[in-house]
Amino acid sequence: MTRFGGPDVLEFGEVERPSPISTEVLVRVVAAGVNPVDCKTRRGEGVARWVAPPPFVLGWDVCGVVEAMGYGVARFAVGDLVYGMPRFPRAAGAYAEFVTAPSLQLARVPAGVSPIEAAALPLAALTAWQCLVDAADLREGQTVLVHGASGGVGHLAMQIASSRGACVVATGGRADREALATRDADVALDLVGGPDTLALVDTLRRGGVLLAVADGATDEVRRAAETRGVRVVEPLVEPDGRALDEISMLVGSGSLKVSIDKTFPLERAAAAHERLERGGVRGKLVLEVSHR
Numbered sequence: 208m209t210r211f212g213g214p215d216v217l218e219f220g221e222v223e224r225p226s227p228i229s230t231e232v233l234v235r236v237v238a239a240g241v242n243p244v245d246c247k248t249r250r251g252e253g254v255a256r257w258v259a260p261p262p263f264v265l266g267w268d269v270c271g272v273v274e275a276m277g278y279g280v281a282r283f284a285v286g287d288l289v290y291g292m293p294r295f296p297r298a299a300g301a302y303a304e305f306v307t308a309p310s311l312q313l314a315r316v317p318a319g320v321s322p323i324e325a326a327a328l329p330l331a332a333l334t335a336w337q338c339l340v341d342a343a344d345l346r347e348g349q350t351v352l353v354h355g356a357s358g359g360v361g362h363l364a365m366q367i368a369s370s371r372g373a374c375v376v377a378t379g380g381r382a383d384r385e386a387l388a389t390r391d392a393d394v395a396l397d398l399v400g401g402p403d404t405l406a407l408v409d410t411l412r413r414g415g416v417l418l419a420v421a422d423g424a425t426d427e428v429r430r431a432a433e434t435r436g437v438r439v440v441e442p443l444v445e446p447d448g449r450a451l452d453e454i455s456m457l458v459g460s461g462s463l464k465v466s467i468d469k470t471f472p473l474e475r476a477a478a479a480h481e482r483l484e485r486g487g488v489r490g491k492l493v494l495e496v497s498h499r
């Protein structure tokens with residue numbers, strides 16, 4: 208990207224290969240996942256202010272092979288297949304043939320999982336994990352409402368919640384509002400935002416948790432939550448190789464499966480962004496990286 212703007216600002220070109228410093232690994236990228244935050248950053252919104260002014264290489268979700276390691280890396284060996292979402296919300300440059308990453312921000316890809324599936328997982332699965340497990344401490348028998356469950360984060364959040372023995376109520380697309388009539392839920396995961404965030408406050412019991420993932424919470428939402436005794440959390444996902452290890456275990460045991468809607472070659476990253484911004488994607492979009 209040499210400027211912020213529409214999908215056409217994503218140009219395919221040559222940049223220098225990065226080199227790993229101490230505690231970092233150099234990853235030969237096989238696939239890179241696409242997330243809504245990539246589109247927001249491309250437009251100059253969201254975390255763009257921390258990524259740096261263009262030119263920069265977009266992207267966070269990555270899967271590839273460890274090509275080299277800086278001093279001090281004990282977690283991996285050259286040749287390991289790894290995945291992660293390094294450096295977020297600073298730039299990681301995952302839409303590329305090579306990236307460097309702090310080793311603790313990556314994990315080994317579990318057996319039986321393809322690089323495309325692995326590249327689709329980190330940002331969405333870590334968001335779901337950090338919300339449901341770390342922030343809400345979701346327990347067996349609790350009820351969680353997942354609003355926007357058909358998308359990248361939502362379809363993984365439902366499975367993580369189920370794996371913890373929670374009861375899941377979900378909305379599966381724009382026209383689906385029935386679940387918003389839920390009452391006395393323990394946790395609401397808001398992946399849609401806008402006016403629906405306020406409606407979600409009413410779905411929760413006193414002492415329940417609203418995870419305002421998509422847009423955060425307005426003052427109106429905060430006031431309503433305070434009146435009803437609901438805790439509001441505005442999470443921002445963070446790189447976490449140890450939590451990725453837990454996610455790997457769920458994937459490895461068959462409790463968590465990522466759904467791939469479509470793949471695009473890296474050269475067609477702009478088409479992937481157009482597709483995501485059009486809506487109606489079920490699961491994840493992934494860029495496949497071929498090396499010349």
Ligand SMILES: NC(=O)c1ccc[n+]([C@@H]2O[C@H](COP(=O)([O-])OP(=O)(O)OC[C@H]3O[C@@H](n4cnc5c(N)ncnc54)[C@H](OP(=O)(O)O)[C@@H]3O)[C@@H](O)[C@H]2O)c1
Binds near residue numbers: 381444
């Ligand atoms: N704070 C953080 O750290 C963090 C981390 C990850 C994601 N996010 C944000 O969270 C949101 C979701 O992320 P994602 O990766 O899951 O995005 P996504 O893959 O685009 O999924 C969003 C889903 O919500 C559905 N949806 C849209 N409007 C809806 C409505 N009114 N009712 C029910 N479902 C509706 C969409 O269905 P249709 O396409 O059919 O409309 C889509 O399946 C995005 O805004 C993203 O930027 C924040």
